[in-house]
Amino acid sequence: MTRALLSGSLFEVSSTDKDNVETDAGKSATVSLRAALKTTAAVVFLSGFGVTSIALATPAVKQGIASAIASRAQIDIRVGRNDSAGRIEIYGSTGSKASVRREKGQVIVRLPGNLRPDIGDLSANPPEGISAVSIRQDSRATELLMTLKDGVETHFGRADGAVFVQIDLPKPETPAARGDITVTLQELSRTNKAASAASVQVKATAIDGGIDLSFPFATPVGASVFRRGESVWVVFDQEVDLNLPASLKGGAVVTSAAYARNDGFTALRLTAPAGAVTAKVENGLWTVRVGGRPVDAGQVSEVSVARDDTTGASALAVNMAGASRVAWIRDPAIGDRMAVVTARGPVKRLMSERTTPQAALGATSHGLVIERMTPDITVDVSGDIVTVSRPNGLALSAPAQWAREDVAARTLEYKPAAFPALMDEENWSKLPTSGPMSGFLGRYNQLQQQAADEADKGIGATTGARLSLARFLVGQGLNYEAIGVLDMLARQTPASLSDAQFRGLRAMAKIMAGRYRDAKADLDSTPLINDPAADLWRGYVAVQDGHFADARQSFKSGAGALDVFPPIWRTRFAAANATAAYQMNDLAAAKDLITYAVSQGAPPLETLEAQLVQAQIFEGMGDKTRALKMYNAIARAPLGRVAMPAQLRAARLNLSLGKSKPDETLEALNGLRYRWRGDDTELELISSIGDIYLGQGRYRQALDVMKTGGKQFGSSPDAVQIQNKLSTAFRGLFLEGQADGLQPVEALGLFYDFRDLTPVGADGDDMVRRLARRLMDVDLLDQSADLLQYQIDNRLQGVAKSSVAADVAAIQLMNRQPEKALQALWKTRTSLLPKPVMAERRILEARALTELGRTDHALEVLGTDNSGEAMDIRADIFWRDKDWAKAGAILEKRLGDRWKRDGALSLEDESRLIRAGVAYSLVSDQRALSRLADRFGKFAEGAQSPEAVHVALAGMDNGPINAQDFALAASKADSFTGWVAGMKKRLRDKASQPLPGAGTQRTAANEAAKAPQA
Template structure:
């Protein structure tokens, strides 16, 4: 009966154990960027199967079972490759949105999963695992192999035998169990009784053991139970026993109580084998059984009761009946079922009031501490969860939060005195979030002492909105309808930027990220207002397109972690309006800009109804958008409740976002009407006293030099109070006369004497204008852009020239637009300067319409000065509009003028246009540009001409001329835009020549090598440059410059590379050293770059090279030892070569024959290399005087070598020793000293194409492309 009770208890515990739901395994995430790649490491508590793939720009990592982890640190650690990272809601994977094209290398290593993210252009082996990981895996493999061998040994060895011997004296008896081999022994001691358990296959003679025992021991039995042999025995009455483990023996001492010295227990260690732990328990159960055991007795093994989810701790407060505690919830559940109809008839307000009253009464009772306090006082684990059939109901208000106790630990609980108070009913279906909050709001476990004084006071509407949002956080997407208004609450873990708008009969809601939205619920619970919901995943988020059955207005509001979309006849949440303002890009092209905060991402959202795609920009709260639609030539801007939405009409429309701005533009700029505010841009008069007023400027220009000198003398002699005014008047006259340096000097003296003058707006304008005339544009822009001149039109126009001089085309156009209203009030010669500069800026920005407008304005002025330069601009504008004939005519007029600068510029543009029109061939265009660069030097015209000439050289593949011309431009015109552009292009071409393959690459000739060394400053930085150097090394090898190639790679190994890439390049360099007959340097290179954790293929590669180097250094034994653990054709050849080089002819012949394999049976003829190996094997057998081997070789290959060029040689070599003549000696000498390195390198190249150097070219016949280098 005792055994039956044990088995029932174990079965009950097992049932409880398997009823506990599975939990997600823990995992730890590490993400970091290393040498050009990113690495994600996931460490699992219990490793699942992991797969990784790339789909649509997203890396999907999937697990075979859920894992609990946080993905927040992934994106910051992999920001170069990953734009966002998300954990799947079910914990079954990770999704990484890529910001660039990559390739991945997933590796599972024990409980760790490594995902290496490499650029798409990654070359060579993937990154190696950390050394410590490889070491750990190696140790595990060795341990597994050891255990496997021990198990195999245990299965093959005969079973151990156990013998019993005994001895005694006056005070104690000793019984010794001796074993023939080391086995597992378990001993259980209970006073005078003991149970010894050993493996069931142990040989044991029970009768012989009983005969060896002293007569005092009367109880001694043994029985086999399952896989265990159990021996029971007892000490004489009044005595006790103790057991101890010795070498291949177990000793039992029997003596009177208290006579044993205290020592450590012999109980099994905590990490004992589970199976043997079961055996020990069986042994304990046997002792309590009253009957005898049969040989085939079968016991149910006990459950593993060490799981923390089952509480077995004894408590004086818990009687035997508490073992069925978890079942006590059934009466409570039944009672709850009885009372549920009654509670369901209560309104949410009544039920909330009833609960509040009961909680107040409960809090007022001092003898009723919170449930969590009661649990702590009882000193045992308890749970107050409802039974399984009521688990879906909300938690009772009087119970502490579930997190206060382990949720999976069943334990006895007190009977529920009042079921109605403990288990409130499930709420009836309603869209009112207030009812959810009233019925299920959490109640604190401590007594309440009144409302929180710091809590914000919310209006009724605000509180309702908050309750609605809170219900969405708890239950997912919620909908509610009130007087024709539908509200949809969508919760998030963290509130993302969003956008919402209506287009046609559809409402769109767009979010950053991928929320888990129940689209079916939105359609079904909308009371027919929403007929269909379509969720679309965008690159950076998701979009909901909801079809409406009736017209509605949309508004979007936020509360906590929830976005609430409202569809009504009126706007519930007013949208703060945003403005689209015209502006310019940094390259001067027109754009539209919106200045705002909290900018999110740009989404490409398809419209299923219309069939097009919208560009949507999300924003953070509060609600901001366009209050009305705007139509433009290239796009349409939709009215929005939140964010921005654009309908592209041009294919190249792009939307760019910044932290506080959104910009729309095209490759050639938007077509906009920049005078959107005519009142602000209407012509205005200059303020009185302005030095740039037409009449004042004319008078200043006509002032004679004598009058200016008189004014200078008067200013010098004037008293201090009148000196400043005289100096300012003198500065105006000098400025109008074009004397900028004199103007600046006068102002410097005046401001030094009167420091307050420095902040005077008129003085700032005069100083800034002088600095512009002196071409000190950076200083001029700072002076003219200061705060006191922010609304000064004259300053804006002069600042426009400064910005244009600095190449800031967008800022120059902005400055011109600020100053344009005062332009007509200025004198014609200044208007010419400003308008002509604006023409140049507009042409550079390819805004030919604005340039044409300014040209017309200049023609209207009738100013003759600078007409030749205007003709050049007129030709540029005509060329921009595609009017080539008019452009060439304008250039012709400029070339006929007396303005040398205009003539040179016109020649340049005319040559380029005529070549583009194919009026002249490339050779003639090159000749004309060469003449132009010889005739005209020293400014931007020469820089542009050199850039055009470089382009033509490149098109003609005259690389040396192209690079030399580019270098000239960089030397003399480094700051010109055309020079910087051509430098970028030629740097890319240089890299392509030495990185590309095929026709785009420079041929492997000395001319190519010389080209690199002459222009090596164009080598790109970083990894791309390192790869270029390695390609160059291969070109050096091909032209037999082996030392130079090895030196290049050696520098990279010592100074540029680390880890596995360093080891791989070192192998490459070592192979080149071997080709150069320098095995010592090759061996040193390999030794200096040894590291652990390399890929196995790379390790094999390096060992092959090292063995070959050792063979070349006459160390054959060590070389053979290096490759002893490897096999394959290349290893067989290397092994044969090592034996051959060591003149170990017998071993060499056998290795060569083994390498030849069954080639003698093949139907196809033997190759040249195979015939050579046959001859080498024959020579080796002959030199080893192995006639049997020679005969065997002759029988195999005589037929295959018949009618081949090697037939005669083979016959001589394989002839009997007595018949060999002088010819054999000649052949043997020739072949025995033959070089085997070439064959080794050929095999090496076949197996390791990425690490092997190329072959040296035997002929160097220049190709056409080479001749042009």
Template sequence: MGSVGLSVRRTGQIWRVRIVSGASAPARELTPVRQAGAQGTVIFVAADEVGGRLSLVDPAVGDRLSVIPLGDDGRGLAQDHQYVDFHLLPSAQGLVIDPVADGLQIVRFATGVSIGSQRGLAISGSELAARMGAARGGTVVSRMIDLEAWRQGAHEGTKADYTAREQQMLVDLSLADAASRKSVRWDLARFYAGHGAYPEAYAMLALLADTDPEIKNTLQWKAVSGVVLLGLNRPLEALTALLDPKLDAESDLWLWRALAANHAERHALALDYFRRGTEALALHDRPFLAKIHLAIAQSALAEKAYDLASGQITSLQNMGLSGNQALAVDYLYGQLAQSRGDIATARARYQDAASARDRHLSTKARLQLARLEYGEGNISISEATARLERLRFAWRGDRLEMDVLETLADLYRQQEQYRQALLTLQLAASAFATDAQSRDLAAQMSAIFSRLFLDGAADKLPPLEALGLFYDFSELTPLGSSGDRMIRHLVERLVSVDLVDRAAELLEHQVSYRLEGSAQALVAAQLGKIYLLDSRPEETLRIMRATRQPILPDDVLKQRTLVSARALSELKRYEEALVLLENTSGREADQLRADIYWASQDWPALAAISDRLLGNRWRNDAPLALPEREILIRQALALSFNDARERLAQLRSRYRPLIMEGDYAGVFDLLTSPSGTPAGELGRIAGELGGVDQFRSFLSAYRAEFTPTGGTAF
């Protein structure tokens, strides 16, 4: 059987692979070239649409091969290219690299693949010439983001070099003609970015976009603007620019994406991007490596990827960093030690980091130290609160400030200092309204509010303080039944301490803005009772009219009828009140009728309704309760005014044993005496009992309805 080969063709997203006789021969051959790299000679293979790197095992000999897919069809190697450190194997499509030596560095770019080594490849020829880039066309493809190159050779980045170079470039820009002006502006934008002058770089990019809007669609623009936006602390916008799929082949871009994701606190994404760009670490200098290792260690700790965090921290420690960077590593190591339960080490590292001149780092370390020591019981909650209060002003304007405020609010909550807790959370939520975590802050405020006004924590506060808290944070009142219960609970508390006018204000808002239908009608009846308690019967009738419904449940309709009739009676509109009660039955309605008859001095009707209220109570030997004694006295007075002596005698015989002692015993004896009541006594007794209906019959009953369960009215 002869040799077998492959033919690969692509149509849109469809790939067709044909098995053909004879050896494989790519339609268009890739060409490896020798170039000068940052760490010596490299082999660069130019190609378009470079895919992700795959690791496969050769089934024949067991070697681990690195495969680089290419999106441009028919691109491969017709023959084996052998080097000391690796082999490039023949392929019909893509690159297949067989490593021979350790430490091989394979880096993908949008325009090709670079293969090198930390020590430089062992390739014959003039190494000096290769390093100097003497051969034309031998300069290695540059990275899209090359800060060192962007600095345009400013010697070690000193201020004098920066200023001189900037002035020269500005002069060049002023002298440039229209055709070359774009190129000079590009150089200036990247020069500023390379030196960390991000506002100046952003301004130059904006000028470029104004003069050439199409430039924003280029990959180079997106890469540079992503770096500049990240430098301006706009990580989400930076990610949008850097995440163009056409940049995926640039291994270096994955590291910048990881940095942007870390700054945006999308830590899982940061770790994923970092793993996909690790091959480009070899391209970077020490400052960038320190930056990326710090970011990935932070994201790994946030995602509890402690092994990865440990590796990054070890790399940082081996770099021999100093100053704030070394203290930043201490802070991360403290977090790692705390995750392992090594509290002593964590405390020591946080204390070191707290001494940093970098206020952001110092504030983070002091926050963690306060949390740790309070959690371990080494400081009191008041000391922890005092520390956090000082930290409020140590750093402002980002997620760290939010963390400080959130921790401080929780300390206030634990001490039942609810106003301070709510104010602190409110400050954080308003300062970071666009942050995704602001929803959590709002949820914490709602939880505290519910604890106060649903779970009864506000009952421990003075009534006016509780009312003030409710009004100041009333926007936290939940919708629906929970919010309605919250309002009614507070109303009960206010009525129980005679703050009926404040209670009325709360129910007015509930009736006007929160309720409808039968629920509104029922709560309006409660509000009407509060108006009666506050001697405002006109307001009772107004709210009854305003909340009238065509169809209501019988129990709700009865409550509203009784309240309206009581208000009419208080306004001395007795006839209207009685007409309103015509179709209402029950003891509560009869008690109200008795009050109306008493107030209107309708003695025959009062005697009849009193008899119905007492019923056969005389058959029970137990002494009369106070409300029963009041009904009995009013009946005796009514019979006396009617001079109904036989009925009085019957009343005496039935009830005298039940009222011989206690309230009204003497009055009952006088009113039912066989010799009759002395002249003038009936009027005097009626005058003294004139307020009985107000203070015993209905106001006390209404007030009792608003007394919190298990509490007392006063």
């Protein structure tokens, strides 16, 4: 039988509740929670949401549990089920040593030592075929006793490092007849294919920063949607097959997806480490959005949670219209159970978590999820009311506290802001003017003491005093201190992470501390999804990150909250919005927004910052004279962060208006650069200085200064823009010919100093080959070969690598290094090459062997190759072997019918003619020599060495030609010089063509680098 339990994938689905078999509810709660906390995933998850059951347990209880209950690393009991069988597997350092026997209708698992395994889940929810589970202990071992039902067969053994007990049922039961089914995702997938179920084609649509998942059901269905740690759960109250698109595997937002269906439910689990989750339903079409902006769900209602004491035992009553059923699901990432309540549309959500010692109601985007609960928790659905209870009642706070009356907060006059992310610096920073608590220290000490008293009350304490302390610190500009207080509050009271006021305050503190990326996590959290004030902060952060389109949309969504902010922040938000509009080239909107910003009555320096943006907008609109006057006026401000950018832009504008020279502007900008460091102004300075250097052709200085901006500021939008400009400049130098005016040695030094800017792909390869060609032209052959060899070793593969290796071999031959030429060829040898590349490499190998005197081997390499290059090498070989007749015949054949055309001979043909004449003379072939003279004698006068041509065609036996003249003619017949000249021309032509197998398309990154920057 296929195993029902596969590593880490266990999750259970059941519509029926579970009966508790433990009588001590507090103990079982602590034991169950303690077991869950043994996994890293559980620790991370639970620490973020606050479970009070451990805090409420007495020290004696906690000590007893710690000494008696084995950890999962010691004894880990796992249960799997399907239609016909059940399986229990026992892992761990102690569990894997267990022995198993069957005795009188029981299966007995004997565990060495006196560690007590956690059987809370197994007792409350045993697999089919087991009627009861208990434990007995003696001084030597602990025994787990499982009582079997009649007719049940078992077998047991060891597999995969675990002890297993297989339970075979006499007859398979239908899913509807069982109270519980626990299977793996893989097992359910197999069951799904075997059973008949409707199919739903899930559609995934990428949106800006997120993904939409659409579920088109044929009939109305209930659903529940929520996030749990890094997982997003979507549960429906119908069994269907979900056809998941391939894009859900390994995507940027959702990294994996798996679903299971059973007992009338379908549960989809997505792994999505970040991003808010929202849902909507229209005409049966459920849409779940992960990440990005919240989906427009229309009218959304909040789930109401109240205390219910009508039955005598305390319970929670949740009013959720359209509630349908309860699905019991085991989370494979954490290992605990949760009860998921589905509901029909429209969307109903629980914005913040509600926690009790025995159970927690998690925040949801729709529906309800009950988690971190003791085994005896029951969840019932009756109409629109969902009741969460236990046999002896839930341990709830006093009714007044349950109504969330915050006595401490009242004492501190803490009041929630009208919008969770609303800034009220003026009121938060007020100081008493009289009494013992007057002044900063008095007020700070008072708030700190009250915050400490509040924290001492434990995990369930109110948070008003600590939030008041954090507000006071923010109001005083002590933002890092406020972040510290809020982070400690999150650790002490994890439920505060579901509080919109907490999230908004921490986001503000982080933004004002310049930690924009950290602030995004709070701004994108579920409690702040629909807060217009948070939208304004999102827009402000988006401007800092250079995401101007997102900023414009966020500012638009938050416009309703702008007027309730103090003047200083109305000015800042409007100025940031104007900046975004300016960058989007919406100059009319930018002008209106900046006019609003400077009219808000903010402090003078804040107004000056807005006017600096206003001057930039005037400059963009073409009113440069007015902009220059404003820059000059703002440049006299006593605040550096305002004055420095004004001085920079004034200097740059003077240059563009012709009022200053480039050298004067450079002197001014370099002075500013060393006076002001570390922010966007320095980046703007670096970019401006680099542009002027490039305009003057001072490439090294330009690259040097721009490279500092890319290194120091990381992923800042302006730094990325400078890096793109730097890459574009480097491309212009070595790919578009701007460096052709530099001396080759100077160009080589510039390339080596900035070689990390070489783009990937075909463009980078072209750069190297072009530079290598320039070095070759001036006989810097070692440097040219080194450049191409680096390309072979680090950048190229396949055909392109073999082709460039042939270029290296040719350069090494020119450099009289035949051994290195052979190494370049042999190290890149492969049979999967185009015929032209193979032929080129064969010719070069034969020439290198010839240079080494291995002429027989060279002829073997040439084989039947009758190309012109191969014939030249054969002629060289016969010449070296003094086989003059064969050498002369081949050389004359290579000249072909060139005698029929006018014009001077090429250097190679002239060399062939001289050597052919010498060869025929040496074998006294007068007939051949006369034929050669008749055909090619007319070229002697226009030759580069006319005397040598005359001597070679005349022969030693004709006229006044002596041995000395003949020796001189032979020395002029240097085939190597002609070959080098021809090879240089071929390599020059080859450098302007794409590499074989490398493609001709430029990479998207390189095209982006070439695009003009905004």
